Amino acid sequence: MMKKELVSRRRLLKTAVRAGGLALAPQIIPASALGRAAAAPPSDRVTLAGLGIGGRGTRVLQSFLSEPDVRFLAICDVRNERREAIKSMADQKYGNRDCAMYSDQFELLARKDIDAVLIATGDRWHAPLSILTAKSGKDVYCEKPCSMTIAESRALADAFQRLARIYQAGTQRRNGPNFARARELARTGKLGKLQTLHAEAGPGDRWPPATSHEWLPAEPEPPKQVVDWDRWLGPSPWRPYNSQYVQGRWRGYFDFHGGGILEWGSHTVDLCQWVGDVDETAPVEFEPQGMGGDTPYSIYCRYANGLRLVMRDKGFLGLGSCHIRFEGDAGWVETADSGKIEVSENLRAEPLDIAPDDARQATSNHVRDFVDCVKSRKQPRSNALAACQAHIACHAAYIAFQLGRKLTFDPATDAFVGDSEANRMRSRAMREPWRL
C-alpha cells in the first residue's frame, strides 16, 4: 500500500505512455503541454502548489513559473488577499483561470495531482508544514529559516529521510556563482589548510540577535475568511490579533522568529558548513561575546576537528549582505551578495570575476536544482540534513547568546553537555493540536 502511494503522478504518466495508454492524449493534453511553446509534456512536468506566499515567496514563485517544466496548480493561504494575488499571478502566466485556492492546508495536501509544494509562510510554520507535506507524499521547497528550534531541525531531517521525499531549503546562496567560486577556492586547497570560517549574522541594527516576548495591543479579529488568525498562529502560542503581524512585522518576536543569528546564519552558517565539509555535524563549542544592537557581537565556535567558525555581525569588507569569509593557512577569500570576491594577495591571479547578472541568478539556479532533483530523486544542494545541521548550529549559538556563557555541544545527541538550562531551550511545546 505504502509503495503504491509513493508512485508519483509523473511516473504513472510515463508508464501509461509506455503502455500505449495515452491514446486519449490529444483530447486531454493541451498543445503547449506536448512540447510546443517551450513547455514540457506532463510526464516530464513537476506540478507545484504554494503554501503561504508573501513577498519573498512571490519572488521564488516567479522563478518556478519561469521553468518550462513546472506547472503551478494551487495556492493555500490563511489570508484571502494573498490567495487572490497568487492566483492572479499564476492565471496571468498561463492565460486561464485554473489556479485553485484553499485556506486549509489539509485540503491542498490531499490532492494527488501535486508533486511538490513551495512553503513560504512565516518561520513558525516551516518545519511542521514541511513534515505534513512530506507525509502527504510531496516534495518540498521551503523558505528559510527552516525551523524554530533544535528539536524541529532534527525532526525535519529525520522525516525527509524516513519518507524519502526531496527537500530543498531556501538557502539559495549554495547555488550562487560567487559563493560557489569561494567554496571552490577553499575546497581545492588554494587557501591551504582551512582554519577559520566567518559567517555574517544579522546586522545588529537590522536583525538584532535578541527576540522580544512582548505582545502588540489587541485589535478586532477580522472575519476568518479574510484572515484565519488561529491558523496563522498555528503551532505558536496564542496572542491577541494585531494586523502588524499579518502584514509581515512578525520578525523579532520570540514566538515567531529565531532572531538575527538565525535570520542570516541560516544562509551564511549554512555556506560555512558546506565549505568546511561539516554538513553532517555542528560545532562542539559556542562562546558568545558582545550584546548586539548598536554594539558588535560574535559567537566563537569550534568543530570537533579543530576548524573554527565565527558568527559575527560586523567587520566584513562591505561587499553586500550575507558575507562569508574563509581563512586558511595560505590565503583567504571573502564574498557577499554583490557578487564581488575579495582574496588575499597571493590569490589575485585566480579567475574571480562573476558577472553581476550571474550573481543574481542564485534563486533561479536553486529552483532549477530542486526541480531537477524532484525528477532524478537525487539530493539537492540545500537538502534536509544539511539545512538541519546548519540550523542546529544557529539555534545553539542563539541559546549561548541568550545565556551569555560558553556552551559545549554534542552533535551526536543534539544536547548541550552539563547545562540543563541550555538543554531546556532546545524545543518548545506546540499549541494544540499541532505536533511534529
Added chain:
Amino acid sequence: MMPQHVDEKYGSAAQIMTLPPAKLIAILKDPSASVYAKAKACQRLAVTGDRTAVPALAALLSDRQLSHYARFGLEPIPDPAVDEALRAALGKAKGELLVGVINSIGHRKDAKALHALARFLHDADSEVAKAADAALARMRPPL
C-alpha cells in the same frame, strides 16, 4: 516604537521575565493577574522552573486560554513531577486540550504513560486517537 501590551500589576513581558521562579509561580496563582502576565510567567518557567512550579502550571492544563502556555512551561522541566501531572491531566482535559497533553507526554517519552495512552487509541475523538498513536510511536524503540 509600537505600543506594547502590559499587565497593570506586573508590567511588560521584559519585566515579568526577569522575576525569580517563586514570583512567577505567585503570578500563576493570582486570580487578578491577566492572561498576558500568566502566559509570560509560564514561558519563563520553561527555563527556570523546577518541581515547585509544577502544581501551579498543571492547574492551568484545563484552562482553554492558558493550557498551551502551561505545557510550554512544563515540557522542558527535568523532573518526574511533570510526568505525573501530565498523566493526571489525561483524565481531566477534553478535546484539543487533551490532544495537547498527549502531545506533551509523547514529547517527554514518559514510559509510565504507555498503558494510559493506549486506551486513547480508539477514542471516539479521532484527533485524540491520532495524538495517542503519534505519542506511542515516539516512545517505541526504532526498528
